[in-house]
Amino acid sequence: MVIELSNIFNSVLTNSLFRNKNVLQASYTPSSILHREKQIEIIASILAPSLRGEKTSNLFLYGKTGTGKTLSVLYVKEELLKKAKEINVNLLIEYLNCKLKKVSDTEYRILASLIEQLGGSIPATGLPTQQVYNKFIELIDSKKQLIILILDEVDQIVKKISDSFLYSLLRLNSELSKSQISIIGISNDVTFLDNIDPRVRSSLGEEEILFPPYNALQLQDILKERCHLAFKENVVDEAVISKCAALAAREHGDARRALDLLRIAGELAEREGKKLINLEHLDMANEKIERDKILDLVETQPIQCQLVLYSIVLLTKQKENEKSKVFFTGDVYNTYQNLCKKLKLEVLTQRRVSDIIADFDMFGLINAVVISKGRHGRTREIKLSIPKNIIDKIEEILRTQLSL
DNA sequence: AGGTATTCACATGAAACTATTCTCTGAGTTAGG
DNA sequence: TAACTCAGAGAATAGTTTCATGTGAATACCTGT
Numbered sequence: 001m002v003i004e005l006s007n008i009f010n011s012v013l014t015n016s017l018f019r020n021k022n023v024l025q026a027s028y029t030p031s032s033i034l035h036r037e038k039q040i041e042i043i044a045s046i047l048a049p050s051l052r053g054e055k056t057s058n059l060f061l062y063g064k065t066g067t068g069k070t071l072s073v074l075y076v077k078e079e080l081l082k083k084a085k086e087i088n089v090n091l092l093i094e095y096l097n098c099k100l101k102k103v104s105d106t107e108y109r110i111l112a113s114l115i116e117q118l119g120g121s122i123p124a125t126g127l128p129t130q131q132v133y134n135k136f137i138e139l140i141d142s143k144k145q146l147i148i149l150i151l152d153e154v155d156q157i158v159k160k161i162s163d164s165f166l167y168s169l170l171r172l173n174s175e176l177s178k179s180q181i182s183i184i185g186i187s188n189d190v191t192f193l194d195n196i197d198p199r200v201r202s203s204l205g206e207e208e209i210l211f212p213p214y215n216a217l218q219l220q221d222i223l224k225e226r227c228h229l230a231f232k233e234n235v236v237d238e239a240v241i242s243k244c245a246a247l248a249a250r251e252h253g254d255a256r257r258a259l260d261l262l263r264i265a266g267e268l269a270e271r272e273g274k275k276l277i278n279l280e281h282l283d284m285a286n287e288k289i290e291r292d293k294i295l296d297l298v299e300t301q302p303i304q305c306q307l308v309l310y311s312i313v314l315l316t317k318q319k320e321n322e323k324s325k326v327f328f329t330g331d332v333y334n335t336y337q338n339l340c341k342k343l344k345l346e347v348l349t350q351r352r353v354s355d356i357i358a359d360f361d362m363f364g365l366i367n368a369v370v371i372s373k374g375r376h377g378r379t380r381e382i383k384l385s386i387p388k389n390i391i392d393k394i395e396e397i398l399r400t401q402l403s404l
Numbered sequence: 405a406g407g408t409a410t411t412c413a414c415a416t417g418a419a420a421c422t423a424t425t426c427t428c429t430g431a432g433t434t435a436g437g
Numbered sequence: 438t439a440a441c442t443c444a445g446a447g448a449a450t451a452g453t454t455t456c457a458t459g460t461g462a463a464t465a466c467c468t469g470t
Contacts, residue, residue, distance in 0.1 A: 373461090408466085424452100426449070
């Protein structure tokens with residue numbers, strides 16, 4: 001056993017296709033950012049006055065995931081800091097991703113983590129929020145300086161806390177005497193600005209920059225560049241790259257997705273002991289990403305939702321051999337009820353189950369269309385919209401999680 | 405035959421309820437002066 | 438005495454139920470030919 005294992009280890013060590021896998025990870029910051037020159041230029045020109053010690057406009061960046069928003073801001077941040085140091089200006093730029101679990105839940109935690117980043121400390125719980133505010137202000141205002149606050153995924157804040165928090169952040173300047181603060185908001189929800197307090201809107205969106213999705217050609221460029229660093233010579237050929245770009249371009253031009261795809265394809269090829277990545281690996285990788293996404297979603301659902309899903313899976317299997325392959329909300333609810341009784345769980349109302357079904361529809365797990373069957377009422381026609389092989393896997397997961 | 409009314413089986417909305425989490429206050433505890 | 442800790446009251450929140458209202462077309466029911 002020991003020997004076999006060491007064989008595996010050794011083959012991984014010697015046969016690796018990768019030169020540096022990190023390059024394909026989301027956290028990696030490339031030295032040059034392709035196809036975002038314009039955006040970076042605009043960001044830089046908006047933030048540039050900070051080098052003269054002037055307050056800059058608030059800035060709002062939006063665009064779909066994987067379009068280089070975070071990357072671009074962080075790049076400008078580094079460059080700005082470098083320059084600021086050179087000419088000796090007191091400039092502080094803080095980046096905070098509001099989506100991180102430990103951060104995002106409450107106003108308190110956001111402030112706390114901001115304070116922590118600024119070098120202060122605060123107990124994890126127990127203090128009144130106002131006091132945390134004061135401490136925050138005190139910390140910022142302790143000396144004359146300019147602060148630029150980058151809030152990644154601001155939409156999360158609003159979703160979880162309401163926009164009043166943003167409002168007070170934006171108005172912070174009036175409470176500061178020595179220093180000044182500007183805020184950069186990043187969001188991948190394009191409609192975000194439309195449904196928030198107009199006061200916040202006008203003030204956060206003083207300047208707005210849209211990050212359009214990459215097209216397939218641009219993705220190719222990015223991939224090529226990274227491939228060079230990530231893989232050894234002759235591991236990836238042109239066809240693979242262009243296919244990879246095409247796949248990702250279909251997913252609203254998500255560069256992160258493209259890189260993941262390539263990395264996973266590489267890992268798969270490596271595991272097979274191949275010397276180069278071919279198109280099949282890419283397909284497998286694509287499928288794997290898709291599958292992982294779905295399975296993850298299924299696994300993290302609360303138990304009642306899982307039960308509803310399980311009912312749907314059961315019905316799908318049952319209807320497989322019958323003439324009419326469709327079934328309706330009522331059918332799902334019945335099966336669900338039976339399952340609940342069997343498991344001695346409390347039964348949710350039909351109203352709720354209806355909402356849960358609507359949720360699954362939104363996730364894309366199922367396809368539910370409202371139809372009218374005339375005299376026989378109105379209901380949803382439900383279909384699982386998942387490849388067959390994954391359905392089995394889901395059934396398995398649900399069965400173990402529900403201990404059926 | 406052609407038109408109207410009914411009716412089903414849920415969808416969809418709003419409000420109320422509930423259990424859990426979060427915030428905040430003051431009492432109690434600790435430690436340093 | 439100031440700083441810290443912690444329990445419990447009160448507020449916020451998410452998940453759910455209750456109540457109310459809406460909906461599209463197959464079907465039942467007319468109506469006049």
